Amino acid sequence: MPSNFAASFSRVALSATIRLMEKKLKLLTYGCQMNVADSERMAGLLQQIGYTLTDDFDAADLILINTCCVRATAEDKVFGQIGRFKALKRLKPSLILGVTGCMAQKEGADLIKRAPHVDFVLGTGQTSEVARVVESLERERRHVVDTSNVSGEIPTEVFPLRGGQVSTFVPIMYGCNNFCTYCIVPYVRGRERSRPPEEIFAEVRQAVAEGFKEITLLGQNVNSYAGGMTFAELLTACDKISGVERLRFMTSHPKDLSDELIDAIANGQHICEHIHLPVQYGSDEILRRMNRVYTVEKYLRLVEKIRAAIPNVSLTTDLIVGFPAETDENFSETLDFLRTVKFDAAFTFIYSKRSGTPAATFTDQIDEATKHRRLDELMKVQNEISLAKNSALIDSVVEVLVEGASKTDEKIFTGRTRSNKIVLFTHCDERAGELVRVKLTHAQTFLLKGEIVRA
Numbered sequence: 001m002p003s004n005f006a007a008s009f010s011r012v013a014l015s016a017t018i019r020l021m022e023k024k025l026k027l028l029t030y031g032c033q034m035n036v037a038d039s040e041r042m043a044g045l046l047q048q049i050g051y052t053l054t055d056d057f058d059a060a061d062l063i064l065i066n067t068c069c070v071r072a073t074a075e076d077k078v079f080g081q082i083g084r085f086k087a088l089k090r091l092k093p094s095l096i097l098g099v100t101g102c103m104a105q106k107e108g109a110d111l112i113k114r115a116p117h118v119d120f121v122l123g124t125g126q127t128s129e130v131a132r133v134v135e136s137l138e139r140e141r142r143h144v145v146d147t148s149n150v151s152g153e154i155p156t157e158v159f160p161l162r163g164g165q166v167s168t169f170v171p172i173m174y175g176c177n178n179f180c181t182y183c184i185v186p187y188v189r190g191r192e193r194s195r196p197p198e199e200i201f202a203e204v205r206q207a208v209a210e211g212f213k214e215i216t217l218l219g220q221n222v223n224s225y226a227g228g229m230t231f232a233e234l235l236t237a238c239d240k241i242s243g244v245e246r247l248r249f250m251t252s253h254p255k256d257l258s259d260e261l262i263d264a265i266a267n268g269q270h271i272c273e274h275i276h277l278p279v280q281y282g283s284d285e286i287l288r289r290m291n292r293v294y295t296v297e298k299y300l301r302l303v304e305k306i307r308a309a310i311p312n313v314s315l316t317t318d319l320i321v322g323f324p325a326e327t328d329e330n331f332s333e334t335l336d337f338l339r340t341v342k343f344d345a346a347f348t349f350i351y352s353k354r355s356g357t358p359a360a361t362f363t364d365q366i367d368e369a370t371k372h373r374r375l376d377e378l379m380k381v382q383n384e385i386s387l388a389k390n391s392a393l394i395d396s397v398v399e400v401l402v403e404g405a406s407k408t409d410e411k412i413f414t415g416r417t418r419s420n421k422i423v424l425f426t427h428c429d430e431r432a433g434e435l436v437r438v439k440l441t442h443a444q445t446f447l448l449k450g451e452i453v454r455a
């Protein structure tokens with residue numbers, strides 16, 4: 001990373017250049033936080049060759065679709081979207097249309113065969129090439145497909161064009177080595193590569209200098225960070241960076257969450273008391289078929305340890321229903337598991353068959369009606385738990401990081417507690433990025449409401 005002075009000097013020069021030759025970029029991002037972070041990095045690279053962001057498809061000189069393929073529905077959405085751009089390209093032949101991300105990695109040249117109006121396809125290891133490819137297409141129009149190196153080098157010297165104004169993401173590693181049998185990620189994002197700590201610290205300092213108060217360190221499994229220090233050491237070092245008000249991380253694989261990390265959270269100053277700990281299922285038989293490498297009992301012991309060490313910690317999780325061979329008995333074990341752990345919230349998904357993964361070849365797939373019935377039941381149980389957990393917080397006073405006006409009423413502001421719960425409160429003169437104290441007065445399943453407490 002260049003020094004702060006060099007960085008700000010080059011940015012001044014950069015903004016002067018941009019004013020001279022402004023071109024418009026419309027960026028569409030699907031999928032997870034990792035994709036959001038990748039999009040911000042690509043936008044930063046494209047800014048360096050004169051592109052500024054627009055919301056207007058008609059004004060765009062470049063449309064970039066950063067894709068996800070974790071579920072079939074995400075892929076269908078992208079293909080639908082790409083199809084709609086055909087007419088736009090007919091009206092404006094100079095428009096460049098590019099597809100990047102996980103689906104680009106998976107489909108490669110087949111994507112161009114299916115949609116020849118797409119100009120370029122870049123896989124997950126080639127996102128740092130985006131500006132070079134776009135510049136070459138500005139000079140000479142042809143199809144470019146590069147998915148050659150799924151475990152490609154992590155780009156350095158990138159200045160992400162960050163969205164939002166309070167919270168932002170800093171990737172610490174890319175890829176995954178775990179090969180859960182349902183998951184396409186290791187195939188489309190490659191093996192684990194960790195960024196050096198100094199680069200991560202520099203990026204956190206850069207985000208703070210841009211005014212961000214809350215930083216989330218990102219990786220498919222942050223606990224296996226291997227950049228020359230442990231993840232707990234990295235987190236503790238980021239906690240000490242001046243100006244970081246809140247520090248979060250995701251995602252943690254339960255098999256790798258260490259005692260050292262639990263201690264780091266318990267003793268950290270700005271490290272938030274929230275752990276997203278995807279369990280995926282609540283029965284050993286299915287966990288084994290998923291290749292999750294832990295048992296229900298081991299997970300429960302980990303939860304006990306976390307709750308003993310970190311008072312008021314909130315725990316959230318991911319769950320998949322309808323995995324091949326799931327029986328009514330497996331499913332009812334999972335409901336019992338939910339009632340035992342009492343997660344603050346759970347992100348629940350129907351199993352989606354992804355070709356190329358081992359689970360797609362399992363013969364005992366579950367029918368759609370059963371999957372949907374089980375999902376409804378699972379959500380009903382979890383929603384009751386979430387409401388009970390939120391209701392238990394009524395009358396307490398919590399620290400809220402203000403995010404801004406709510407989408408539906410500008411007199412109501414929204415923010416999050418350290419435990420990552422959404423809080424709505426009546427706005428007085430607070431600003432986005434401020435930490436305020438709120439007395440909680442009402443609880444709903446997915447949010448809390450309250451009043452600002454002065455002094």
Ligand code: SF4
Pocket residue numbers: 176177178179180183184185186220221253
């Ligand atoms: S840990 Fe499992 S679910 Fe998570 S990205 Fe890796 S393979 Fe996919």
